[in-house]
Amino acid sequence: MLPFSTQRTEAQSGRITPEMEIVAAQEYLDPEFIRKEVAQGRLVIPANKIHMEKGLNPAGIGIACRTKINANLGNSPISSGMGCELAKVNCAIQCGADTVMDLSTGEQINEIRQKIIDSVQVPVGTVPIYQVVEELEAVKDMRPVDFLRVIEQQAKQGVDYMTVHCALLREHLPLVEKRTLGIVSRGGSLVAQWMAIHQQENPFYTHFSEMCEILRAYDVTWSLGDGLRPGCLADASDEAQFAELKVMGELTLKAWEMGCQVMIEGPGHIPLDQIEMNVKNQMEWCHGAPFYVLGPLVTDVGAGYDHITSAIGGTLAAYYGVSMLCYVTPKEHLGLPNLQDVRAGVIAHKIAAHAADVARGRVHARDVDDQMSRARAEFDWEKQFSLSFDPETARKMHEESISETESPHEYCSMCGPKFCSIRNSRAALRLNKNGEQERDSV
Amino acid sequence: MLPFSTQRTEAQSGRITPEMEIVAAQEYLDPEFIRKEVAQGRLVIPANKIHMEKGLNPAGIGIACRTKINANLGNSPISSGMGCELAKVNCAIQCGADTVMDLSTGEQINEIRQKIIDSVQVPVGTVPIYQVVEELEAVKDMRPVDFLRVIEQQAKQGVDYMTVHCALLREHLPLVEKRTLGIVSRGGSLVAQWMAIHQQENPFYTHFSEMCEILRAYDVTWSLGDGLRPGCLADASDEAQFAELKVMGELTLKAWEMGCQVMIEGPGHIPLDQIEMNVKNQMEWCHGAPFYVLGPLVTDVGAGYDHITSAIGGTLAAYYGVSMLCYVTPKEHLGLPNLQDVRAGVIAHKIAAHAADVARGRVHARDVDDQMSRARAEFDWEKQFSLSFDPETARKMHEESISETESPHEYCSMCGPKFCSIRNSRAALRLNKNGEQERDSV
Numbered sequence: 001m002l003p004f005s006t007q008r009t010e011a012q013s014g015r016i017t018p019e020m021e022i023v024a025a026q027e028y029l030d031p032e033f034i035r036k037e038v039a040q041g042r043l044v045i046p047a048n049k050i051h052m053e054k055g056l057n058p059a060g061i062g063i064a065c066r067t068k069i070n071a072n073l074g075n076s077p078i079s080s081g082m083g084c085e086l087a088k089v090n091c092a093i094q095c096g097a098d099t100v101m102d103l104s105t106g107e108q109i110n111e112i113r114q115k116i117i118d119s120v121q122v123p124v125g126t127v128p129i130y131q132v133v134e135e136l137e138a139v140k141d142m143r144p145v146d147f148l149r150v151i152e153q154q155a156k157q158g159v160d161y162m163t164v165h166c167a168l169l170r171e172h173l174p175l176v177e178k179r180t181l182g183i184v185s186r187g188g189s190l191v192a193q194w195m196a197i198h199q200q201e202n203p204f205y206t207h208f209s210e211m212c213e214i215l216r217a218y219d220v221t222w223s224l225g226d227g228l229r230p231g232c233l234a235d236a237s238d239e240a241q242f243a244e245l246k247v248m249g250e251l252t253l254k255a256w257e258m259g260c261q262v263m264i265e266g267p268g269h270i271p272l273d274q275i276e277m278n279v280k281n282q283m284e285w286c287h288g289a290p291f292y293v294l295g296p297l298v299t300d301v302g303a304g305y306d307h308i309t310s311a312i313g314g315t316l317a318a319y320y321g322v323s324m325l326c327y328v329t330p331k332e333h334l335g336l337p338n339l340q341d342v343r344a345g346v347i348a349h350k351i352a353a354h355a356a357d358v359a360r361g362r363v364h365a366r367d368v369d370d371q372m373s374r375a376r377a378e379f380d381w382e383k384q385f386s387l388s389f390d391p392e393t394a395r396k397m398h399e400e401s402i403s404e405t406e407s408p409h410e411y412c413s414m415c416g417p418k419f420c421s422i423r424n425s426r427a428a429l430r431l432n433k434n435g436e437q438e439r440d441s442v
Numbered sequence: 443m444l445p446f447s448t449q450r451t452e453a454q455s456g457r458i459t460p461e462m463e464i465v466a467a468q469e470y471l472d473p474e475f476i477r478k479e480v481a482q483g484r485l486v487i488p489a490n491k492i493h494m495e496k497g498l499n500p501a502g503i504g505i506a507c508r509t510k511i512n513a514n515l516g517n518s519p520i521s522s523g524m525g526c527e528l529a530k531v532n533c534a535i536q537c538g539a540d541t542v543m544d545l546s547t548g549e550q551i552n553e554i555r556q557k558i559i560d561s562v563q564v565p566v567g568t569v570p571i572y573q574v575v576e577e578l579e580a581v582k583d584m585r586p587v588d589f590l591r592v593i594e595q596q597a598k599q600g601v602d603y604m605t606v607h608c609a610l611l612r613e614h615l616p617l618v619e620k621r622t623l624g625i626v627s628r629g630g631s632l633v634a635q636w637m638a639i640h641q642q643e644n645p646f647y648t649h650f651s652e653m654c655e656i657l658r659a660y661d662v663t664w665s666l667g668d669g670l671r672p673g674c675l676a677d678a679s680d681e682a683q684f685a686e687l688k689v690m691g692e693l694t695l696k697a698w699e700m701g702c703q704v705m706i707e708g709p710g711h712i713p714l715d716q717i718e719m720n721v722k723n724q725m726e727w728c729h730g731a732p733f734y735v736l737g738p739l740v741t742d743v744g745a746g747y748d749h750i751t752s753a754i755g756g757t758l759a760a761y762y763g764v765s766m767l768c769y770v771t772p773k774e775h776l777g778l779p780n781l782q783d784v785r786a787g788v789i790a791h792k793i794a795a796h797a798a799d800v801a802r803g804r805v806h807a808r809d810v811d812d813q814m815s816r817a818r819a820e821f822d823w824e825k826q827f828s829l830s831f832d833p834e835t836a837r838k839m840h841e842e843s844i845s846e847t848e849s850p851h852e853y854c855s856m857c858g859p860k861f862c863s864i865r866n867s868r869a870a871l872r873l874n875k876n877g878e879q880e881r882d883s884v
Contacts, residue, residue: 105857105858105860105861106858130861133860133861134860139866170874173870173871173874174874176867176871177871177875180812180815180816180819181815181818181819181864182819182863182864182867182868182871183863183866183867183870184863184864184867185863186857186861186862186863186866188863188867189863189864189865189866189867189870190861190866192866192867192870192871192874193866193869193870193873195870195874196869196870196871196872196873196874196877197873197877199877231815231818231863232811232812232814232815232818233800233808233811233812233815234808234811234812234815235815271797271800271801271808272757272758272761272797272798272800272801273761273801273802273803298757298797298800298801299793299796299797299800299811300810300811300812300814300815300818301796301810301811301814301829301830301831302793302830302831303814303826303827303830303831303836303839304830304831304832304835304836304839305789305790305793305831305832305835307750308749308750308753308790308793309793309797311750311753311754312753312754312757312793312794312797315714315740315754316714316758319714319715330839331839331843333818333826334836334839334840334843335839335840335842335843335844336843338842347747348747348750351741351744351747351750351751351754352754354741354743355713355714355740355741355751355754356714358675358713358714358740358741359713359714359715359740360715361715366675366676366713368742368743369674369675369676369741369742369743370622370674370675370676370742372674372742372743372745373622373623373673373674373675373676373677373742374622376623376673376674376742376775377622377623377624384745384775385745387743388743388744388745388746389743389744389745389746389747390746390747393746393747394745394746394776397745397746397772397773397776397777398776398777400777400780401773401776401777401778402777415547415628416547416548418547418575418576419547419572419575419628419632420628421624421625421626421627421628421630421631421673422623422624422626422631423631424581424625424628424631424632424634424635425618425624425625425626425630425631425634426624427635427638428615428625428631428634428635428637428638429615429618429619429624429634429638430638431635431638431639432612432615432616432634432637432638433619435638435641
């Protein structure tokens, strides 16, 4: 066996790594506390040693930290080239994405990935089965040697975390038949096809230990993929979903034993009233490993606005203990996002993550809200713009609305001067105090 | 005293009005159940008799009904004319607004209002103090006779519900001094100014019975305004807010006694973890009168995206029992909304209301989601568009994304054909079943 050390093994040996120090500083938390959380598996620091050498700025994903958000990017076989994808990656990070996943399935798959890893300082994730299948004529031709090679190749490139659908078993397939929408995970549906064709168990399940050996050598973090996440409200919290989640719990223990860091992917489409239960089940069955959810979307009919249906579910999920939200863009269910969609998706989920951080009382989370409120009280428009998630848009909207008037510093076009509540409120309080003082002095 | 009958008095007399019948049909509920809810004050049907004659389609606002959403419209002294405001009203209703409030404070205030009432079939609300103050040189000149006249005039025009800030008392003003952002309600800040100048109690509080007499003559529904709603997270759930809410509870009983229908306006800016408590307090202190909230916004830093910060809070509020959400547009805190902002605001809050209705298990609420899921399973794109909140936008986004390929009916540009999970899932299940049957037959 190759010698290895991961954030997990270091933490378990009582050592605080430089990465833990950085995360502690980012989160205003004690390094020793971070170490303990990593040792217990409640916090991961996806930091491939090769990406660290290339300048990765590590981030902590776990219940003790600020809620993180991920942006999925990457071309598909029928859309988008390298320049365009890199522009989206940069836009996502500029808007505040904490990690990015390169989900390319089209051409130049290795080149795009390497370019992304080399140029960004945030953790990068992938779904290796996309490349495996891309390189084959059909999914049925996939052999264990193929995906072990691709996983190693991607690990060597510096990928920080990988999604593999290891927990979807043959015995789950009959449970899927009851569903309205079947399997909506791309990776999950490929694994299901392979199992159905070969009438054999999921090869990612049977070769889990071999993959753990590769991942831990680079300290690539597991992101155990939820191949059976519900794709609609009707399928939410069903037998298939929870059967897979329980297998993810088993694999978490196995990966931990082998020294790997683990997070768990989650749904999907979930009605609001089932979100808390879903998060609690994951925490219990997966032993506290960080939960990383896609949405959840709280309705199926949000096409064109699914960044909002997802931000609603995501806020609540994060409030109940989810550690990372995968963004969803307005184009979800309709097509690949363009630059504007990426921006809208990232900002909606930054809002969700922040709202949850405030509600959970995370250290200093509300500071920016309080600064904003003071800036509003003082009509300090410049400060208001700079404290917004998207200063450029906020400024543009404000300027649009005042274009017809002469620089109204102490009111805006929502109310005009006579009806400005902040002006009037201030005047009222001043007058009331004076009045009371006069009365007292009589 | 003039003779009068309102939905409330009719319900209390055991009579089911035509309006109750209509609401029952809309909500898939029993008319007798609707009558009971109206009698108990948990449901209002804002239907001014004059607007009914002009073709109002009445709507029920209460915990037993689908969550409603309101769109605020109207010009301000420094922006927008009549044509533009009417276009916004029509856009809001087309996108699904269940009621509209005309908050005009600029010119042509009577003409705009009459035009809106005459042309829309949804309930129309106003905030009469805007007109009172508009017609005076300054708020200090306001006399009870002025606002009683304006309220009667607006009632005669057919306004279905009116917001008056009756519950903000002089004793509350010192509580406001502790706040970061003071009073952010336009009406509330005007009332506060009047009280401070005259060193007298809120005239809307002292003349409450006279206003009740006018309102019940037309069956205008009270919307007791929350002059002290928190305008930032730092001020949420403070003494000032809850002191006013308790007075609203007193006034609810008084208005009920006089035969009026009542709903209660609510916040504002509230962190996610305080929303449930806020809704519970309102229900208890205001004796179950329907709660109508503005947002709540779950962070202060969403400028440019406050339709999202509001939709997040609104979903949760509605889930806990709020009956109507007032929309917030992306321009909130920045300027008056344009047509595109109105659309974005309405749709975000339709999503919020619908997600809450699904989570509360309201009758038939989830039907549209299930239809959408089946349409997705069948690659029925036309049906998917038609079931969306905004078919036009959904279609446009989808068409953008397929423009480079030849009409891909059974996949979209998100994944392409090889990676389409729905195709692959279907193939996998078919194969798996065949495989099992073959095995069984061996």
